[in-house]
Amino acid sequence: MPESLVIETADLRKHFGQVEGLRGLDLQVPAGSIHGFLGRNGAGKTTTLKILLGMMRPTGGSAQVFGMAADRPDSSVEIRRRTGFVSEDKDLYEYMTVEQMIRFTAAFYPRWRSDLEQRYRRSFDLPPDREVKALSRGMRTKLALLLALCRGAELLILDEPTSGLDPAATEEVLQALVAHVASEEMTVFFSSHQIAEVEQIADRVTIIDHGQAVITGALEDLRQKYRRVQLVFDGDAPQIVFHAAGIVRVERNGRTLTVVSSAGSEGIIEETGAFNPVSVDVLPVTLKEIFLETVLEEN
Amino acid sequence: MLWYKCWLETRWRFLIGLAVLACSAAGVVLFWPKLMELLPLASSIDVGGEIGRRIKESVEVSREYRGYIWSQWFGEKATELGTLAAVVLGVGGLLSRPSALFTLSLPISRNRLFATRAAAGIAELLVLSLVPSLFIPLLSPAVGKSYGIGDAMVHSVCLFIGAGVFFSLALLLSTVFTDLWRPLLIALLAAVALGLSEQLVRDLHGYGLFRVMRAEAYFRKGELPWQGLLACAAASAAMLYGAAINLARRDF
Numbered sequence: 001m002p003e004s005l006v007i008e009t010a011d012l013r014k015h016f017g018q019v020e021g022l023r024g025l026d027l028q029v030p031a032g033s034i035h036g037f038l039g040r041n042g043a044g045k046t047t048t049l050k051i052l053l054g055m056m057r058p059t060g061g062s063a064q065v066f067g068m069a070a071d072r073p074d075s076s077v078e079i080r081r082r083t084g085f086v087s088e089d090k091d092l093y094e095y096m097t098v099e100q101m102i103r104f105t106a107a108f109y110p111r112w113r114s115d116l117e118q119r120y121r122r123s124f125d126l127p128p129d130r131e132v133k134a135l136s137r138g139m140r141t142k143l144a145l146l147l148a149l150c151r152g153a154e155l156l157i158l159d160e161p162t163s164g165l166d167p168a169a170t171e172e173v174l175q176a177l178v179a180h181v182a183s184e185e186m187t188v189f190f191s192s193h194q195i196a197e198v199e200q201i202a203d204r205v206t207i208i209d210h211g212q213a214v215i216t217g218a219l220e221d222l223r224q225k226y227r228r229v230q231l232v233f234d235g236d237a238p239q240i241v242f243h244a245a246g247i248v249r250v251e252r253n254g255r256t257l258t259v260v261s262s263a264g265s266e267g268i269i270e271e272t273g274a275f276n277p278v279s280v281d282v283l284p285v286t287l288k289e290i291f292l293e294t295v296l297e298e299n
Numbered sequence: 300m301l302w303y304k305c306w307l308e309t310r311w312r313f314l315i316g317l318a319v320l321a322c323s324a325a326g327v328v329l330f331w332p333k334l335m336e337l338l339p340l341a342s343s344i345d346v347g348g349e350i351g352r353r354i355k356e357s358v359e360v361s362r363e364y365r366g367y368i369w370s371q372w373f374g375e376k377a378t379e380l381g382t383l384a385a386v387v388l389g390v391g392g393l394l395s396r397p398s399a400l401f402t403l404s405l406p407i408s409r410n411r412l413f414a415t416r417a418a419a420g421i422a423e424l425l426v427l428s429l430v431p432s433l434f435i436p437l438l439s440p441a442v443g444k445s446y447g448i449g450d451a452m453v454h455s456v457c458l459f460i461g462a463g464v465f466f467s468l469a470l471l472l473s474t475v476f477t478d479l480w481r482p483l484l485i486a487l488l489a490a491v492a493l494g495l496s497e498q499l500v501r502d503l504h505g506y507g508l509f510r511v512m513r514a515e516a517y518f519r520k521g522e523l524p525w526q527g528l529l530a531c532a533a534a535s536a537a538m539l540y541g542a543a544i545n546l547a548r549r550d551f
Contacts, residue, residue, distance in 0.1 A: 050550075050551065053403070053404055054403070055400065055403045055404075055550070055551040056550040056551060057548075057550060073408055073409070073410075073547070074408075077406050077407065077408050078406070080404060080405065080406040081406035083404075085404040087400045087401065087404070089400070091398050091399065091400040091401040092398065092401055093304065093307075093398050093401070094398070095307055095308070096307065100307075103300075104300050104303065104304065105405070107300040108300065108405050108406055108407065109406070
């Protein structure tokens with residue numbers, strides 16, 4: 001595995017009886033990136049994260065973190081020593097207080113960052129003597145984030161970090177995350193089905209659907225490559241069989257022909273030139289549209 | 300810190316168990332004078348059959364203080380309450396949500412996690428077996444009697460090793476089911492079934508797990524039930540090993 005990749009999976013498979021949770025997932029997360037892992041509910045996001053952390057064993061393929069096999073118990077312990085994790089349900093010990101939770105977690109990490117702990121205690125305003133079971137959803141998320149960020153980890157794996165939070169709490173958590181990553185050298189791999197939050201903080205994205213990666217790359221590259229070409233004709237839009245690479249979807253509606261491409265607009269414009277369109281508009285495509293186009297195409 | 304976590308998870312079960320067992324042991328000792336008053340009345344009880352035979356046997360054994368302590372405490376209450384405490388101490392703490400994923404995200408192996416949980420439970424079970432039984436020699440002078448610490452220790456060790464089987468069974472079941480109730484109910488049902496079968500099948504009675512816990516051979520002949528103790532220890536070890544394997548293989 002190249003030095004620059006923190007996470008790499010190849011043909012990763014996971015079966016739950018007859019159900020295929022992962023169907024040959026290929027994933028690469030470069031060091032230093034904030035990598036969004038987008039997918040619908042049940043697409044295989046949480047399963048992937050659990051395999052990376054050794055909580056689940058793959059049925060086939062390989063998963064490596066820091067160049068170590070995630071399914072080997074000894075290397076899995078080392079992976080977790082260098083990784084911070086926040087689960088979707090923010091699983092913490094209900095019977096412990098905030099203070100006990102912090103002291104308990106800190107004991108497992110020799111590189112525990114007391115300076116960050118003090119900073120986040122203040123900024124998150126966590127009541128030290130309150131039991132976890134008495135914390136609000138937002139407070140619990142902040143505590144889980146503190147416990148993950150202060151581990152001195154090189155990799156942060158977050159499973160739906162803002163699920164169940166109101167918009168204000170979501171913004172607070174995302175801001176804290178971005179500020180932390182800006183000041184520390186680390187890689188963040190986070191799953192979400194909130195496209196807006198991926199657009200807000202990620203620089204790379206992988207879209208997973210039915211257990212397979214359907215799109216992966218730098219967010220900026222995706223924005224550059226994906227184009228919606230809207231052509232208007234004098235009469236009804238012609239039926240054109242496109243040969244250009246990267247055609248995602250073609251839609252005819254009266255005089256209008258809309259083509260979505262993942263490889264720019266040049267090939268489409270060239271191929272439609274012979275049909276003399278009245279007007280040609282090339283429009284950018286948002287991540288939400290890319291996601292929907294891809295997932296709809298897969299279905 | 301894993302010890303601390305185990306302690307926080309089991310402390311109330313342990314402390315309640317300790318209080319109940321200690322009170323029960325103290326109650327047995329302090330009831331001795333009252334029993335002496337009631338014992339002459341027992342000879343007038345005329346019940347036939349197996350139940351009558353057992354009542355007479357119990358009355359005969361209880362005429363002497365050592366026999367009374369054995370029949371009321373080590374042979375009955377300590378065995379029953381010890382079994383219940385062992386099962387209650389054995390359930391939970393490994394797969395139960397909502398904290399399992401957080402625990403598994405820590406840089407510790409599942410074997411270490413299991414070993415700590417098992418060791419903490421065994422240590423608590425040892426305290427529950429020893430401390431209430433030591434109340435017997437300590438409180439006996441209060442009723443004008445004495446009871447050997449050595450005898451109490453031997454009975455406690457037999458109780459501990461026997462109850463360890465139920466603890467191990469509960470822990471094994473806790474690696475199969477994610478909730479608390481199924482391991483608890485299945486282990487308790489197993490204990491009840493075993494107890495009934497020992498009562499009903501007289502051939503089995505001589506080799507039963509509860510007979511080992513009661514240490515009847517030690518009380519009657521001064522002999523330790525070595526075979527039974529070794530069998531219990533082996534069964535516990537096998538179930539703990541199975542639980543560790545089960546936990547290591549499990550997906551979360």
